[in-house]
Amino acid sequence: MINIKNIKKSYGDITAVDDITIHVRKGQLFGLIGPDGAGKTSLFRMLTSLLIPDEGSAVIMGYDTVKDYRKVRNILGYMPERFSLYMDLSVEENLNFFATVFNTTIEENYHLIKDIYKVLEPFKDRRAGDLSGGMKQKLALCCALIHKPEVLLLDEPTTGVDPVSRKEFWEMLKSLQTKGFTTFVSTPFLDDAELCDEVALIQDGKILDMDSPQNIAKKYPHKLWSISASNNYKLLRAIGNYEKKKSAFAFGNSVHLATANEVEIEEIQNYLKSIIDYDFEIKPIEPNIEDAFMELMKEE
């Protein structure tokens, strides 16, 4: 559905996208996961024909994003990183505008947006600029869907959005998937990654790994432990000098400690007891995608 091949883009001395190859299959929910500045938006702008690659190519449903850009623009539903609706138009006027630009009507494709639009409908006369963050995102998604695109390209749709609206947004993407949409979505939130069929982890314009989120977590090379105590900051400092430590990172209310695979729980318990005088709990855990991402970043 989407074939990105050895694509490259530089701005002066800075290589924003460095030889990236990605294949997205029909019906997939594919996540491009990485921090700001990793090159996500540059890649999106090349896919949407708004930016011309220096090298390589991107082909969407057989259409090249440079040669066949008109065709490409018709089959894409694009939600840019920055809120791109008309703030002075009402909810309904925005939707109508996007439908008209693509020679269609709200009525014709209403079935596609119905589930999402119904929460907006009570506010259809409100100016888009007066909507809350979560509502703006829902409207932007409706506007991207209204011309019945084949492929959805969503650039950081959940940035700046609270955890509940973020969860709702991902539920919407899952439900669109059942309607047959192919979705390519970027996010800096690693927990979002677990909801995708396949993800590419990206940093400094390069792909660190590309696989299903389950497989990426499985490839994590160390044994992982979760340790919690009353003061995790102190705990983290205490663990800092542990010679069997591969890495140690705070994870909310606990600390994730990575060790070599042969290290046993008693060994860590004994070590900790010898250096700290407060209670702690330790248990083995399965790595998540954030553990994996940080490990891959360290290897780079």
Next chain:
Amino acid sequence: MEKETVIEVKNLTKAYGAFKAVNDISFEVYKGEIFGFLGANGAGKTTAIKMLTGIITSTSGDGSVAGYNINKQRDKLKENIGYMSQKFSLYEDLTLMENVEFYGGIYGLSKKQIIDKATLMLDRLHMNHIKDTLISDIPLGWKQKIAFSVAIIHDPKIVFLDEPTSGVDPITRRQFWDLIYQAVEDGITVFVTTHYMDEAEYCDRISMMVDGEIYAIGSLQYLLNKYDSKTMDEVFIKIARG
């Protein structure tokens, strides 16, 4: 012994016409705390922060921040707090050092104080090698660390951090929190908003705004127990979904 308060607000309200963006909130933040200020989009967090930082006055209710009245001593208040967000932090077309000099000057530090502070800061951040680099050429995560250090260059009693780590990679995000802990050890109180729930768990106390009101407030353990949850993410969703 009574705890020293750095923020104290009573019945604080901000109305825009009939709409109460902030509706009768009262709470305290204690010296040396990391206070997490959470809420859904549109719950009133930004309006509340604007009142706490002296940018707007309240419609009713009152309070003090860093010892200054939030309505009557707004200029004094602004001089005695630190503030940073992802949106507003550093000047992109000035170098790191120029930003430090600029902000140091704004906060009334002497030339010598600025140099001393800068030396300490560049050392702590391991950024001596980029002190003459334009901010626009520095990666986001580093920028946010610099912005935080600049926001506390005048040793304020309290620093307000508005989504400081949005979009920052997971390792740098944790390094940023190390800086927060260091600031706390230096006696600075931290008031922080975030959409990362693991970061909310690093706070000593957390408040949760819903529809202009403070719906829940307390330590992580208190909130987890009260809402029968295992993580702050769960608490947030239970509260915000009602």
